Amino acid sequence: MEQAQAIAETGNGAAGAASAQTAAHAIHTRDLNLWYGDFQALYDINLDIKQGIITSLIGPSGCGKTTFLRSINRINERLGYVRIQGAVEVYGHDIFAPGVEIAQVRKQIGMVFQRPNPLPISIRDNVLFGFNLHGEVRRRLHRSEQDEIVEGALRQVLLWDAVKDHLDRKATELSLEEQQKLCIARLLPVKPRVLLMDEPCSALDPKGTEAVEELIWGLAGEYTILIVTHNMAQARRASDECIFMLMGKVVEHGDTADTFVTPVHKETADYIEGRYG
Amino acid sequence: MFAATHLNVQNMRRQSLVQILFMLMTAILILPVLIILATLIYKGGPAISFEFLFSDPRDGMTAGGIFPALVGTVWLVAVALLVSVPLGVAAAIYLSEFAPQNWFTRIINLAIINLAGVPSIVHALFGVGAFVLFFGFGTSILAAALTLAIMTLPVVIVATRESLQAVPLAFREACWNMGATRWQTIHRVVLPNAVSGILTGVILEVSRTTGETAPIMFTGAAFFLPFLPESVFDQTMALSLHLFVVSTQVPGVPDEMPYGVALVLIGMVLAMNSVSIAFRMYLRGKKKW
Ligand SMILES: Nc1ncnc2c1ncn2[C@@H]1O[C@H](COP(=O)(O)OP(=O)(O)O)[C@@H](O)[C@H]1O
Numbered sequence: 088m089e090q091a092q093a094i095a096e097t098g099n100g101a102a103g104a105a106s107a108q109t110a111a112h113a114i115h116t117r118d119l120n121l122w123y124g125d126f127q128a129l130y131d132i133n134l135d136i137k138q139g140i141i142t143s144l145i146g147p148s149g150c151g152k153t154t155f156l157r158s159i160n161r162i163n164e165r166l167g168y169v170r171i172q173g174a175v176e177v178y179g180h181d182i183f184a185p186g187v188e189i190a191q192v193r194k195q196i197g198m199v200f201q202r203p204n205p206l207p208i209s210i211r212d213n214v215l216f217g218f219n220l221h222g223e224v225r226r227r228l229h230r231s232e233q234d235e236i237v238e239g240a241l242r243q244v245l246l247w248d249a250v251k252d253h254l255d256r257k258a259t260e261l262s263l264e265e266q267q268k269l270c271i272a273r274l275l276p277v278k279p280r281v282l283l284m285d286e287p288c289s290a291l292d293p294k295g296t297e298a299v300e301e302l303i304w305g306l307a308g309e310y311t312i313l314i315v316t317h318n319m320a321q322a323r324r325a326s327d328e329c330i331f332m333l334m335g336k337v338v339e340h341g342d343t344a345d346t347f348v349t350p351v352h353k354e355t356a357d358y359i360e361g362r363y364g
Numbered sequence: 365m366f367a368a369t370h371l372n373v374q375n376m377r378r379q380s381l382v383q384i385l386f387m388l389m390t391a392i393l394i395l396p397v398l399i400i401l402a403t404l405i406y407k408g409g410p411a412i413s414f415e416f417l418f419s420d421p422r423d424g425m426t427a428g429g430i431f432p433a434l435v436g437t438v439w440l441v442a443v444a445l446l447v448s449v450p451l452g453v454a455a456a457i458y459l460s461e462f463a464p465q466n467w468f469t470r471i472i473n474l475a476i477i478n479l480a481g482v483p484s485i486v487h488a489l490f491g492v493g494a495f496v497l498f499f500g501f502g503t504s505i506l507a508a509a510l511t512l513a514i515m516t517l518p519v520v521i522v523a524t525r526e527s528l529q530a531v532p533l534a535f536r537e538a539c540w541n542m543g544a545t546r547w548q549t550i551h552r553v554v555l556p557n558a559v560s561g562i563l564t565g566v567i568l569e570v571s572r573t574t575g576e577t578a579p580i581m582f583t584g585a586a587f588f589l590p591f592l593p594e595s596v597f598d599q600t601m602a603l604s605l606h607l608f609v610v611s612t613q614v615p616g617v618p619d620e621m622p623y624g625v626a627l628v629l630i631g632m633v634l635a636m637n638s639v640s641i642a643f644r645m646y647l648r649g650k651k652k653w
Pocket residue numbers: 123126128146147148149150151152153154155166
């Protein structure tokens with residue numbers, strides 16, 4: 088419980104980072120191994136993901152990108168046959184420590200999925216959903232306060248102008264692009280510190296992809312963003328650092344520009360070239 | 365260039381043949397239902413009157429109406445529903461949303477499905493043993509309704525579980541990822557999206573209890589009791605048993621009477637089903653996905 092509290096407090100920003108050394112690293116993993124039953128999907132993942140930047144995660148299908156993402160917000164554990172070893176610290180706090188409240192972990196670490204998954208309620212209610220989950224039961228917000236939250240979140244994802252006149256429309260009636268933007272927007276009122284995005288543009292057309300990329304750019308700095316992508320061009324233009332994974336292992340992690348121009352490992356070069364263009 | 369080839373013609377013929385065959389099979393299925401309904405309406409229709417529905421049986425059940433039986437059936441079904449729906453829905457929520465998905469849960473699920481297949485006469489005997497004798501409710505509406513409830517529990521659980529599992533995983537994941545607890549997820553997203561399925565499924569399944577005879581025969585339904593029950597500890601007449609009695613047990617019953625009773629019984633089941641279907645359509649219209 089204390090641990091959860093600690094994460095919650097840092098989440099409020101006021102308490103700030105736990106220490107100077109962890110301040111630079113939003114996500115720190117040490118010898119992270121993960122098994123689905125007998126199948127090992129992650130091998131000794133040691134990563135330090137910097138705070139406030141966009142890090143892209145690339146690699147061929149099945150190399151464990153989704154698995155890695157899903158272990159950081161502990162959503163993998165829902166499957167009874169998943170076994171995890173090693174440590175993951177988020178802003179200096181061990182997410183597997185005893186007493187950590189899973190709900191708090193997920194509140195701090197938002198996730199965007201491959202397929203947009205808005206809830207079948209109004210746009211407005213979608214944005215407020217997460218916020219209401221964590222709000223005090225007794226204190227109901229005034230309508231005007233709610234409106235502010237909704238507008239703020241929707242503006243941040245560049246969706247406000249398109250939907251401001253019909254906030255009561257069902258979210259599931261929006262276009263895929265708008266749905267995905269909404270799925271990002273509804274994370275924001277909860278004030279997460281990390282946003283995990285699993286191929287957030289793969290269901291979108293090129294125009295939608297561009298729009299969503301643009302908004303992700305806008306979120307960097309305020310949030311630490313870890314984004315899985317199959318699109319090399321996207322990784323290259325839209326991320327500061329880049330991690331290349333292969334068969335459950337991290338092969339390379341470095342500055343995106345360097346990785347793409349002068350990859351250290353041959354596998355990285357092969358993958359980048361094979362997929363590029 | 366676009367004219368049909370020999371092969372086209374053959375394929376088309378084969379298709380028509382299959383189509384006609386399947387249509388015939390459907391007809392064979394529907395025909396008995398239509399015949400039963402037509403017979404009931406033709407033979408039982410003349411028996412139906414205000415007096416028939418709202419007066420007591422007279423002259424050793426060879427005349428008069430069916431009011432006590434009608435009221436008794438409503439009592440039995442209502443009490444049974446009141447018990448089995450909350451219990452069954454809660455159990456289904458636990459089994460599908462909370463219980464760890466391990467061998468033990470799987471065995472329980474299997475047992476529930478098997479329970480649905482237990483013959484109603486066995487439930488009747490269980491009801492006598494448990495409710496009439498052990499709990500000392502005597503032969504009463506309570507004992508009979510509880511027996512019906514036990515009998516319908518498995519179908520209520522199965523119908524509820526199916527509705528719960530029809531709610532897409534994506535909705536739940538969306539919730540979990542905003543830090544919702546399991547209960548928050550269930551109560552804010554899963555249930556609102558499953559409730560129409562649960563209600564209609566449950567009503568459809570439970571409406572069948574209206575016609576059950578065996579489970580209530582030994583536990584609370586009386587042969588002839590020409591006054592209304594005052595509490596759940598009274599015995600009562602019931603339509604299903606009354607139908608059995610007037611068609612086989614008493615001499616001198618006018619021909620149209622058993623048909624009339626059957627017609628009312630079927631009418632009740634159909635009415636419940638229609639309500640459930642109308643309700644489903646109403647909720648679907650409101651449904652957001
Ligand atoms: N739920 C699961 N159960 C069993 N194996 C899984 C499961 N999810 C993923 N895997 C396996 O783990 C490996 C990594 O999968 P994943 O993380 O989805 O890869 P990626 O996202 O990089 O395509 C794959 O070999 C996949 O088959």
